[in-house]
Amino acid sequence: MAVESYDAVVVGSGAGGAMAAWMLTRAGASVLMLEAGRDYDPAEAPMLNFTRDAPLRGVGTPDKDFGYYDATVDGGWDIPGEPYAMAEGTEFKWWRSRMLGGRTNHWARNSFRMGPYDFKPFTRDGLGVDWPVSYEEMAPWYDKTETIVGVYGNNPNLENHPNSGDGVLHDPPTPRAWELFLKAGAGKLNIPVVPARRAVLTRPVDERSPCYYASECGRGCAIGAAFQTTTSLIPQARATKKLTVRTDAMVHEVILDRAGKAAGVRFIDRKTGAQREARGRVVILAASTGETARILLNTKVAGRSEGLANSSGQLGRNLMDTVGADLSATFPALEGRPRYNEDGAMGLHMYIPFWLYKEQKAGKLNFARGYHFEVGGGFNEPGDLGGLDGYGAGLRARAQRAYGSTIGFTIRGEMIPNAKSYCEIDPVLKDRFGIPALRFHFGWTDQERAMVDHFHKTTQDIVTAMGGKLNKPPETADRALRKGGEIIHEVGTARMGADRRTSVTDPYGRCWDVDNLYIGDGAVFASKAHKNPTLTIMALAMRSADHIATRLRKGEL
């Protein structure tokens, strides 16, 4: 087969890869997108399909971890034939999607901007490192990204929670009764409850319809309301005729020319096992934080042992995930309340942003970074009604009375990079294609544990103010903390920086060691703000792609 050659080779079709391809094709560049998984048509999304028709009423199984109707196909916590290793004492979960659009097909769509403090955390508290970009530099890219993606929310002028540009945001959906109740309870403690920001349309954008307020977003959104690259960036990039997509293309290595520049990538056709190559003037890795690091670590460079683009020794290091823990409580005041359709936009309409920046700055807290609450409740489609007692008519009456009276509280907090948490190539383990597998090391520190304790105490206070009762008392922070990787916000393995001695890429995601090799996914994060990373991945990828387009135009690449 003749070797294909393009202006740009983009590895990955998720948030970062699709945004890069979208930008570059609009700039007139020819782009090859390589996706390890199968082709996926968003029309496959089982919207409105009944849980009662699914095996086991749709509950998660090892075949479909997040439930029968979850959009993720050929992926999940474990992929047959594609193992990864964990160092002794490490528990790490690595969610992978093997499908066009990657994890954007099923994500929660929570889209919070990072703020000025989040880009300069070292300057603020002396921990971790600063990003080589500031919020002010990123602000226009956030506006552009939010405009294309479509994000609902508002601008409540909160510290370190930047407003969006005029007219960028879509109106947030009306709060539900239990959310207003939470706002009243938290308000007593001066804790804010404000409209959430989610990548869900409440007005049309291009060919995409606004939300019709039904069907879990995690199933995928065939109408294009809940953002995923398969209904937006990828079809739009294809429409330029400049994009070629190859699915089932498992990239495992960057090809280098004699001068040490990237010439393309090698990949394996997952269907046939055949080795293939693709060539480009520039290569953009957006295969996910883990896979991008793996490709670079697995690329052999003559005379060196540490992989490609790793002269700093930081490749694979600084692995971070979001701090996660959960509590739930039942509220007698919500029992037996009047019924109405509480599906709404399915996910958050309201949430609790971090509200203690001043106290933190004044040294009144024993943890350095922020967290937010994500909350769930209401008259959801009934599923596990566990916790009810007895049987017969009494049980039925209790089920009817208790329905919609529970609220779940979840912490999403910032992890500070630590030396214990990184990934590397396992010395022996390989996947079914013979590609050396990753080995993860992961550990939380007292920073994250103290944050979880604070979340527990705050939740207890809010629940008390609302006259409720925790369904289970909080555990110790160590037990309550979710495993590394479990929140599926892993970032940091090829961080950007201002100094090539301590970072893998420059402020544009360009590898310090290879002038035409860029990283376009969460690997470049220098810190892991508590804000969910996907929006920032897209804003960074857009900015990076703009930089690449300029260089292509100037003939620098």
Place this chain on the structure above:
Amino acid sequence: MTVAVDRRTTLAWLAAALSALPEAARGTGLEGTQWPTVTLKPVTAPGYGVDPDMSDPKVPWPLTLTAAERKAATALCDMILPADGTAPAASKLGVPAFVDEWVSAPYPNQQRDRKTIVAGLAWLDAESRRRSGKVFAASSMTQRAAICDDIAFKDRIKPGHEKPAAFFTLMRRLTLRAYFSTAEGWEQIGYLGNTPIDGPYPGPTPEALAHLDKIIAGLGLAAA
């Protein structure tokens, strides 16, 4: 239907039933049926796979409960959620079939539950025979209720009945899940979603907002 419960299960069940009788007769005060030991042939059927056709869901694994177990399960599901006014009984909404589907699934959680449920159904029939000479499904409603009363309330589980109570809790959880997943169950509990809305999400009804105002005032909170 494949019968995967082998002879040893039946024997264990018989042994449990028989062993209970002399003990009760001796009047030791520890009356009751011992928790049976069941040895099950592992389920080896494949699951639905990592990329099933979501538009045409199918349960690919064969069902494994025996006819006797299915009868006991049906009677128990109908004790958990019996017919009540316009509300159908659990068995009318396919709940026992769901229990069978659940215990027959080739996944670790379901296989763990299968051990509890197959042993629990054997215990249920043995305990019923001990008390009334009849299997659970053939006993009177009063006799069935007497057994349930010993194991259905977490604060008054009859001493020594922890395993049967855990079995009951599991059966209740599965029954509630299956029952309230149906159209009739949605109506019973008042789930009004999964309905596309044209235009903005309307939010709470005036009635729901009035209720909200009342509870906020009742707790001395300021309105949001």
